[in-house]
Amino acid sequence: MLLLTAHEMRLLDRATIESGHASGAALMERAGAGTVEAMERRYGSLLALRVLVLCGSGNNGGDGFVIARRMRERGADVSVGLLGDPSRVCDEALVNLARLQEVEQPVTPVDSESALAALIAARDQWDFAVDAMLGTGAHGEPAGLIAAGVQALRE
Numbered sequence: 001m002l003l004l005t006a007h008e009m010r011l012l013d014r015a016t017i018e019s020g021h022a023s024g025a026a027l028m029e030r031a032g033a034g035t036v037e038a039m040e041r042r043y044g045s046l047l048a049l050r051v052l053v054l055c056g057s058g059n060n061g062g063d064g065f066v067i068a069r070r071m072r073e074r075g076a077d078v079s080v081g082l083l084g085d086p087s088r089v090c091d092e093a094l095v096n097l098a099r100l101q102e103v104e105q106p107v108t109p110v111d112s113e114s115a116l117a118a119l120i121a122a123r124d125q126w127d128f129a130v131d132a133m134l135g136t137g138a139h140g141e142p143a144g145l146i147a148a149g150v151q152a153l154r155e
Contacts, residue, residue: 006136013136025092028059032066032096036074039128047075049127052120054110054149056133057084062093064132065100065107072105081110081119083133083145113148120152129153 004012016022022030040046053068055061061082068080080100082089086109089097100107110116120126131153133146142150 006138009136024059025095028062028092028096029066031063033070035063035067035130036070039071040074045074046071049076050123050125051076051078051128051130052123052126053078053080053130054133054153055080055082055107056135056146057082057086057088057093058135058137059091059093060132060135061089062091062096063135064130065093065096067130067132068105069096069100069103072103078105079119079122080105080107081116081149082107083110083116083149085111110145110149113145116145116148116152 013024013027016027017024036046049071051068051071053064053071055064055068065080068078072078082097097107108115108119110119131150133149134142141147
């Protein structure tokens, strides 16, 4: 296994895209699909499992949208929360948000800690929670609503 820093990962992604080996959209699809496949290998069928996916507005959120769509395709009961301003979702993440909405998967905008608490409380229990809030572009410690999302997943 090769472990990379966030900076090294950004460089590798950029080199892959600029060389024409894969587009950003293809990398995002592969990341999301690979996550779901790894979960199935480890835990078995996702059918009827209750899954919470918390997404940020950047590319990691885009990975989360792919994960949510792929898990839904496999029969999971998926709830998606978008933490932060939906108008900040752009590029490949926006494409994957649209693809998720095309399969009629609701995405709950989470603009406050009370909205986050309500989303989490929508189920008495979750089988899985997916953290797709921050990626390689994050700097420093999580703050604000993202910090609340991180803490909620810890609990």
